[in-house]
Amino acid sequence: MTVVERIAANPRSLSVAHAKARSRDGIVDAMRGIAILMVIGIHSLPQPLDAIWATSLDAALRPCVPVFLFVSGYLTALSGRVPLAKRLKAALIPYAIAFAAAYAYMALHNPAMDHRITTTLARFGLGYVFVYYYVFVYICCTFGLWLVLAVGETGRTDSRKRIAALLILSIGCGLLAGSYLDPAISRLGASDALLDEVRMRDIPFWFSFVALGALTALFADLTDQRMRRSLLGAMLGAYMPYAVVRILNLGDAATYDSTAFFLYAALFCASLFAIQPGSPLLGWIGSGSYFIYLWHIFIVMALRDHTPLRQLGGVASFAVSCGLTVLLSTAALLAVRQLASPRLCRWLGA
Numbered sequence: 001m002t003v004v005e006r007i008a009a010n011p012r013s014l015s016v017a018h019a020k021a022r023s024r025d026g027i028v029d030a031m032r033g034i035a036i037l038m039v040i041g042i043h044s045l046p047q048p049l050d051a052i053w054a055t056s057l058d059a060a061l062r063p064c065v066p067v068f069l070f071v072s073g074y075l076t077a078l079s080g081r082v083p084l085a086k087r088l089k090a091a092l093i094p095y096a097i098a099f100a101a102a103y104a105y106m107a108l109h110n111p112a113m114d115h116r117i118t119t120t121l122a123r124f125g126l127g128y129v130f131v132y133y134y135v136f137v138y139i140c141c142t143f144g145l146w147l148v149l150a151v152g153e154t155g156r157t158d159s160r161k162r163i164a165a166l167l168i169l170s171i172g173c174g175l176l177a178g179s180y181l182d183p184a185i186s187r188l189g190a191s192d193a194l195l196d197e198v199r200m201r202d203i204p205f206w207f208s209f210v211a212l213g214a215l216t217a218l219f220a221d222l223t224d225q226r227m228r229r230s231l232l233g234a235m236l237g238a239y240m241p242y243a244v245v246r247i248l249n250l251g252d253a254a255t256y257d258s259t260a261f262f263l264y265a266a267l268f269c270a271s272l273f274a275i276q277p278g279s280p281l282l283g284w285i286g287s288g289s290y291f292i293y294l295w296h297i298f299i300v301m302a303l304r305d306h307t308p309l310r311q312l313g314g315v316a317s318f319a320v321s322c323g324l325t326v327l328l329s330t331a332a333l334l335a336v337r338q339l340a341s342p343r344l345c346r347w348l349g350a
Contacts, residue, residue, distance in 0.1 A: 032286030038064035073213030094349030174208030178257035222274035
């Protein structure tokens with residue numbers, strides 16, 4: 001018996017939950033579409049982020065990954081189960097193909113690249129090519145949610161309360177990890193580069209957004225008009241301190257797992273869900289967001305490595321890179337869906 005079946009006492013609860021999940025598919029895909037466009041925006045920004053406008057825009061776009069994790073937790077809580085093998089297969093096969101291509105690209109541009117088998121396996125396992133570390137994050141968060149449901153769903157009548165308690169505890173643990181992981185590793189003498197790599201993969205912190213999405217599915221109704229306005233106001237208010245912390249390098253000014261980032265990103269996810277975006281175009285882009293995530297970075301890197309894009313200046317280079325990447329990525333998604341077999345589409349994440 002699933003979690004959703006235990007949530008309500010009447011026998012119609014499962015069908016109601018499934019109907020609710022189906023009605024959310026378009027909204028969830030549109031949220032994913034917005035999130036993947038934000039990902040492209042981040043990767044199109046000139047590096048390093050020296051200008052205030054670039055840091056401010058980067059800060060504004062950072063909730064993109066939390067959106068993906070939020071909707072994953074939301075849909076899982078509605079269905080009441082984690083099809084672990086199916087999700088791993090859907091994530092790992094497209095990733096393995098993209099990893100091979102990314103590895104070849106990196107090798108061509110770096111003759112001194114370390115090709116030892118242990119190093120290559122570490123790169124694959126940790127997603128240490130291009131920006132693929134979020135595949136590792138997603139897989140670990142999927143295992144985490146599976147574990148929460150397995151522990152909470154023990155056949156007792158209070159399974160809903162048990163699962164909610166575990167999810168709330170997970171959020172608390174994520175905030176603790178985000179607050180103290182940095183100083184703890186620094187005390188061990190870790191370099192700034194290693195510290196940044198570890199914080200990008202701070203699984204307890206990232207799982208907080210999965211837990212938030214699941215709690216939203218179980219308890220929250222964010223569709224009220226007054227609730228939307230309140231969430232939007234709170235989200236904008238939370239963005240300001242996060243951006244200021246990033247710009248002025250105050251306290252824990254980390255890009256990823258700071259408390260300021262969690263507050264802004266959590267409110268962004270809730271606000272976006274409350275708005276209920278229903279654009280068919282965004283939904284179509286969102287339905288292929290994994291394909292775009294895996295392959296758009298080749299366009300960004302090619303533009304940086306093989307065109308005089310940087311000579312245009314910061315704002316112009318960002319606009320050109322972002323526009324071309326969105327255009328070519330969506331064109332590639334359309335071409336794959338039109339020309340490739342269904343199996344190949346699945347293998348490519350399309």
